[in-house]
Amino acid sequence: PVPILFIIPDPEVTFxxxxxxxxxxxxxxxxxxxxxxxxxLTI
Known part of the structure; x- marks a missing residue:
């Protein structure tokens, strides 16, 4: 679960x-x- 916290913000910044x-x-x-x-993101 912890690596997900680092993966999600990366595309969030891009989009x-x-x-x-x-x-x-x-x-x-x-x-x-x-x-x-x-x-x-909300789903």
Whole structure:
């Protein structure tokens, strides 16, 4: 169980990168990728 705690934040940082971009600069793909990632993360 402990290694999982180190593996999960790695892709989380990768997929949360679009949040570093101003909202008016994010295209449709960026918005959907954030929503898909949050959905997978909450399941």
């Amino acid at each position: 949360s990168f679009p949040w570093a971009v101003p909202p008016n600069k994010i295209d449709l793909f960026g918005s959907w990728s954030m929503m898909a990632f949050l959905l997978i």
